[in-house]
Amino acid sequence: MLKSWTRRQKFKKNTTISLLTDIQNKQLSTDLFTNEEILKELFSNCSDFVTRPVAINNEPKITLFYIEGLTDTKTLDKVFFSPLMIQGLQTDSNKEVTLGKIVEQKLFPSTSITTVSEFSILVNSILKGELGILVEGEAKALIVDMKGSEQRSVEEPSTEVVIRGPKDGFTETLRVNTSLLRKRIRSTRLKLEALTIGELSQTDVVIAYIEGIVSESLLQEVRLRLKRIEIDGILESEYIEEFIEDAPYSPFPQIENTERPDIVAAQLLEGRVAIFVDNTPFVLIAPMTFWSGFQSAEDYYERFVYTSFIRFIRFFMFNVAIYLPSIYVALSTYHPKLIPTSLLISIAAARENVPFPTIIEALMMELVFEGLREAGIRLPKAVGSAVSIVGALVIGQAAVQAGIVSAPAVIVVAATGIASFCIPRYNLGTALRLIRFPMLLLAGMFGLYGIVIGFIVMNIHLVNLRSFGVPYFTPVAPQIPADLMDVLIREPRWANQYGPLFTFFRKKSRLPSGQKPKPKKGGNET
Structure with missing residues (x-):
């Protein structure tokens, strides 16, 4: 008996591994029961995986899948189940209007919905906190954006305190962090490229830069170094930092990290690239120089x-x-x-x-x-x-x-x-x-x-030492006289017409000349 139980468990484990291996190319079936069984097998022993079937005319026609704790169940009950219990789901006599279209148009009219036909996309969406909906007779699934996990509110960074300046800081939620950056740079030239790193963690990573200011060679190097990372999980931005720095055995940091959105915005305006990582408030900025380690955000507010x-x-x-x-x-x-x-x-x-x-x-x-x-x-x-x-x-x-x-x-x-x-x-x-x-x-x-x-x-x-190809001692060695003024001292804002020459490749100045204050003598003119 024990031998038979062991054989069943081994068969079940091999079946699950086979499913995980083949899921990348597996398409959804029109049979609702088959799709349910595959998902249940994939999420076996996952107590937070919830399956909620919905019967129409006493027959199971719709099934909802989500992860408890990641999906906003209060909104789900309000938007889906409450109207369904009160009004019911009125099917259309028009055969061209499918049951999935009715669910999409009547129950989720104002919610972001996408349609997928692959198990891999459906599983990844569920794991991110989205709601998956399967409908009988349709070889596709509806993905509804209902993420609702607990998150920390925006607070002042504890590691970079300033007396004068913004008091908001990044959190562990990626989209909150990118929104804080968008509040400061309201331009379509601010680009946010998304990618996923980590075989098991599937961590969302965003590359932020300003088009027309950033060097294309720097941007391509950042993309290349990020895409070649192969790891099972990314839990903090330091995981990525160790994979992309130039000299891993050097005691000196070659990539800057910060919790402050204003620092990221200022660095992007100088032609650098920022790397946002989900589940951490620390954003990476590249390239970094030795002298930028002596600069504080408050330097530019006093x-x-x-x-x-x-x-x-x-x-x-x-x-x-x-x-x-x-x-x-x-x-x-x-x-x-x-x-x-x-x-x-x-x-x-x-x-x-x-x-x-x-x-x-x-x-x-x-x-x-x-x-x-x-x-x-x-x-x-x-x-x-x-x-x-x-x-x-x-x-x-x-x-x-x-x-x-x-x-x-x-x-x-x-x-x-x-x-x-x-x-x-x-x-x-x-x-x-x-x-x-x-x-x-x-x-x-x-x-x-x-x-x-x-x-x-x-x-x-x-x-x-180099940081993404940029000499670490720039602008002292190699010497760039135009940039020395913002290293040893803080140049007046009206005198700082150009960004750093090692990253700022535009010929156009950041601000026009002739803005030095020149108060008139002899009192105010009438």
């Missing part, structure tokens, strides 16, 4: 004088985040004569009872700081900040009093951590955290010579 000063602060903090611990280790270990005498005496006095070399001390403190930062992120918000602050104060103070580390080392590590938080792009900040450790090891082994070696190697890597 006056350019203040923004330019803030950019210099960020560049300075970037160097502090990478080199300050290394310089401290190198000077205190190999080059104490370069330290002012009074400062050297203070450092020597603080390190008098510390049992570890400076390099070990710095590495220990850096690892503890990274651990505290990770704990603050992973813990619930109510206690995360408290743990990170209290942990840093208690551990730092206790370690200094116990003579395990010196006070200067705590100050250096704390200053380095603060500097790394000044970088607007989180993925660029993580690159700094990784680079800091090899720089520390080089400083501990070779002193300032090791720092110089690390600096040269890092810059050679950055100069050779």
Whole structure:
């Protein structure tokens, strides 16, 4: 008996796999019962798959299929079942008017409906939350757009907070995200190309660009890299990022990600390409340069004088985040004569009872700081900040009093951590955290010579890095003088006539010249 049951289960499994294999080319039958059985076999052991037959004249003529939780059942009951129960379905004496046409015209007159004749399209539509309708005697199915799954409302992005600027952010719903972009660029030149990636997840992906601004070579490269992805499922946009970046082993990000619709709109206006992925609020933007990692959305919502000063602060903090611990280790270990005498005496006095070399001390403190930062992120918000602050104060103070580390080392590590938080792009900040450790090891082994070696190697890597064929250090290397003004400082809006030359290939300027404010002297004219 057990052997017979095992044989039946094996036959059932093989039948299902065979159906899944052949479904791409399988056409719907005119027999309603046959179509139902195939769908039930495909969705076997799927408790959320719902089948609702509808009888006409006491005979099953129509069957509805949908996924519970993905389809708006309240609207379905209101639009379909309530009128059907009250009025019934009046068939037409005209033989040319089929039952499917009657359902389409009388029960769903104002709803988006498509007709399909293949099982593969019907199954994919049901899995996306749409309603599938099969009618007896017709070798086609009606697909009704009734998606109604729960979704998060539009909120301010938690990772890119601004004081001045829009407060809306992307959500996990693809069409909500594209609509937020459409609100900002109301032009038919904004193109949204759709494709599906993932054998099992069937994740919807959209390529966004502005026709006439984007480079055709860049657009073709993005399409090519996306279409060659073969994977079972895409759960977040980072899955795609790893498949399409130029240098996967580089610590530096080559594709920008953001939750802000205004950033995506601004980047598209500069000739870049955005990649929207369903089920994630993070949108990918390509190409990315090293300098765009220092730019925040708020840079273009504040006056350019203040923004330019803030950019210099960020560049300075970037160097502090990478080199300050290394310089401290190198000077205190190999080059104490370069330290002012009074400062050297203070450092020597603080390190008098510390049992570890400076390099070990710095590495220990850096690892503890990274651990505290990770704990603050992973813990619930109510206690995360408290743990990170209290942990840093208690551990730092206790370690200094116990003579395990010196006070200067705590100050250096704390200053380095603060500097790394000044970088607007989180993925660029993580690159700094990784680079800091090899720089520390080089400083501990070779002193300032090791720092110089690390600096040269890092810059050679950055100069050779590419993002979709665009040099990562553009416009500094290769140098494009016209674009340097929006790198080191934020150029006034009335002076920024052209977009970046490495992506902006139009000869036409973005705005006419001569718009610099020129107030008249001597008061207002009447």
